[in-house]
Amino acid sequence: xxxxxxxxxxxxxxxxxxxxxxxxxxxxxxxxxxxxxxxxxxxxxxxxxxxxxxxxxxxxxxxxxxxxxxxxxxxxxxxxxxxxxxxxxxxxxxxxxxxxxxxxxxxxxxxxxxxxxxxxxxxxxxxxxxxxxxxxxxxxxxxxxxxxxxxxxxxxxxxxxxxxxxxxxxxxxxxxxxxxxxxxxxxxxxxxxxxxxxxxxxxxxxxxxxxxxxxxxxxxxxxxxxxxxxxxxxxxxxxxxxxxxxxxxxxxxxxxxxxxxxxxxxxxxxxxxxxxxxxxxxxxxxxxxxxxxxxxxxxxxxxxxxxxxxxxxxxxxxxxxxxxxxxxxxxxxxxxxxxxxxxxxxxxxxxxxxx
Amino acid sequence: xxxxxxxxxxxxxxxxxxxxxxxxxxxxxxxxxxxxxxxxxxxxxxxxxxxxxxxxxxxxxxxxxxxxxxxxxxxxxxxxxxxxxxxxxxxxxxxxxxxxxxxxxxxxxxxxxxxxxxxxxxxxxxxxxxxxxxxxxxxxxxxxxxxxxxxxxxxxxxxxxxxxxxxxxxxxxxx
Numbered sequence: 192x193x194x195x196x197x198x199x200x201x202x203x204x205x206x207x208x209x210x211x212x213x214x215x216x217x218x219x220x221x222x223x224x225x226x227x228x229x230x231x232x233x234x235x236x237x238x239x240x241x242x243x244x245x246x247x248x249x250x251x252x253x254x255x256x257x258x259x260x261x262x263x264x265x266x267x268x269x270x271x272x273x274x275x276x277x278x279x280x281x282x283x284x285x286x287x288x289x290x291x292x293x294x295x296x297x298x299x300x301x302x303x304x305x306x307x308x309x310x311x312x313x314x315x316x317x318x319x320x321x322x323x324x325x326x327x328x329x330x331x332x333x334x335x336x337x338x339x340x341x342x343x344x345x346x347x348x349x350x351x352x353x354x355x356x357x358x359x360x361x362x363x364x365x366x367x368x369x370x371x372x373x374x375x376x377x378x379x380x381x382x383x384x385x386x387x388x389x390x391x392x393x394x395x396x397x398x399x400x401x402x403x404x405x406x407x408x409x410x411x412x413x414x415x416x417x418x419x420x421x422x423x424x425x426x427x428x429x430x431x432x433x434x435x436x437x438x439x440x441x442x443x444x445x446x447x448x449x450x451x452x453x454x455x456x457x458x459x460x461x462x463x464x465x466x467x468x469x470x471x472x473x474x475x476x477x478x479x480x481x482x483x484x485x486x487x488x489x490x491x492x493x494x495x496x497x498x499x500x501x502x503x504x505x506x507x508x509x510x511x512x513x514x515x516x517x518x519x520x521x522x523x524x525x526x527x528x529x530x531x532x533x534x535x536x537x538x539x540x541x542x543x544x545x546x
Numbered sequence: 547x548x549x550x551x552x553x554x555x556x557x558x559x560x561x562x563x564x565x566x567x568x569x570x571x572x573x574x575x576x577x578x579x580x581x582x583x584x585x586x587x588x589x590x591x592x593x594x595x596x597x598x599x600x601x602x603x604x605x606x607x608x609x610x611x612x613x614x615x616x617x618x619x620x621x622x623x624x625x626x627x628x629x630x631x632x633x634x635x636x637x638x639x640x641x642x643x644x645x646x647x648x649x650x651x652x653x654x655x656x657x658x659x660x661x662x663x664x665x666x667x668x669x670x671x672x673x674x675x676x677x678x679x680x681x682x683x684x685x686x687x688x689x690x691x692x693x694x695x696x697x698x699x700x701x702x703x704x705x706x707x708x709x710x711x712x713x714x715x716x717x718x719x720x721x
Binding site: 225226227239332339351386419421 | 558559576579580621622623624632633634635636637638641642648651652655656657658659660661662663664665666667668670672673674676677679680683684687712714
């Protein structure tokens with residue numbers, strides 16, 4: 192796979208399509224699996240890791256769907272390319288930063304990725320746009336079944352699929368949705384929502400930023416427990432609660448508009464103006480302004496830009512993307528200028544192009 | 547398993563911060579998260595990365611923690627002490643070897659200790675038979691290192707026999 196060819200594109204999970212895509216950016220499911228006849232990755236020496244990688248690589252690239260897969264040897268990649276894959280959500284930060292034989296198979300549309308020799312021998316991930324957990328599950332289940340036809344995964348009747356970390360044992364499943372919740376953050380209602388989620392054992396992670404509003408109001412909600420419940424029960428646990436959060440966010444947005452439409456419209460228009468005209472801009476500020484613009488589009492206060500364009504900019508304005516785009520390593524100050532230049536150009540191109 | 551960075555409760559909130567485009571990870575419990583939110587307007591400078599979390603273990607019987615720490619898995623060789631400091635197990639057999647210690651821990655994390663999700667198409671027995679290969683290969687490694695060539699040859703034969711019994715050799719034939 193030529194990573195440079197990806198610079199101009201985005202993964203299908205950023206298309207802004209699918210149910211409730213105004214608030215649910217994407218849905219994701221991953222499964223952790225280990226081969227029964229090898230020690231876990233942290234306990235395997237380089238020779239064994241090499242053997243695990245080549246065995247799993249052959250299996251993964253032999254899958255019926257593999258004609259659309261590209262395999263990347265993560266160990267051989269430049270540091271900037273690894274970071275690029277992290278920004279695109281195709282590999283984890285841990286996979287980028289560790290050492291030794293490891294790789295990843297990625298589908299054309301970037302909705303499937305299979306990491307080899309991450310914390311577990313195999314981490315299968317499916318990502319889709321909008322609220323689409325059933326879609327993710329059907330696809331990942333199919334891949335898992337196909338692999339299981341020729342591989343023996345470590346499994347016990349009592350504890351299920353055995354993983355390197357006891358927090359993943361059982362189903363080995365992590366079900367998550369990426370939510371955009373600007374109105375709940377603005378009104379500080381978000382803490383109530385988080386408290387309610389923790390009581391039912393769901394974890395909240397800020398994906399692009401810190402726990403507060405500084406970094407774009409994007410939050411990842413996922414299951415914490417993996418043992419003692421079936422995959423379907425864990426998926427349903429999220430499916431039951433997510434519509435409530437969506438409703439809550441919509442309700443608060445409506446109230447904001449009703450209470451002070453003029454002020455909100457002004458804030459959003461200013462954010463849009465800054466993104467179109469700034470000469471230098473940090474990634475924090477970019478996230479924050481893009482979050483305002485994204486809400487503005489959903490509230491029909493901005494009518495000449497689409498959600499997919501904003502989703503794309505969230506990823507493409509990150510450091511490794513910019514450096515690959517300009518094809519040179521950039522210092523923070525240079526990056527902030529490059530980011531502003533890229534935003535001016537892309538927004539000019541995509542304005543008026545309705546999605 | 548992560549513990550809260552500021553106290554010892556389990557961390558339920560996992561925060562990724564980006565400041566000056568540096569990434570920091572922070573793991574907090576609910577109470578500390580509230581405090582964190584109150585202070586997040588005024589950043590307190592870059593946070594250190596997570597110190598390696600130690601696993602808290604409830605001791606059963608008369609075994610001391612020191613004795614327990616010395617126990618090692620015969621398959622992969624990991625000691626309980628190593629597991630406690632890294633939070634990662636060494637091989638699938640560790641779940642059997644350290645079962646008494648792990649069950650209360652799993653109960654704490656998941657609230658349950660019985661899997662009721664997907665079952666693999668192959669029986670768990672065939673999974674367990676394969677663990678034996680981990681031990682044989684570790685022993686082979688040690689025999690070679692100790693220049694015990696006779697033992698090494700025997701172990702190599704045992705591996706080949708077991709692999710062929712388990713039907714694992716066909717992949718090599720395909721090449």
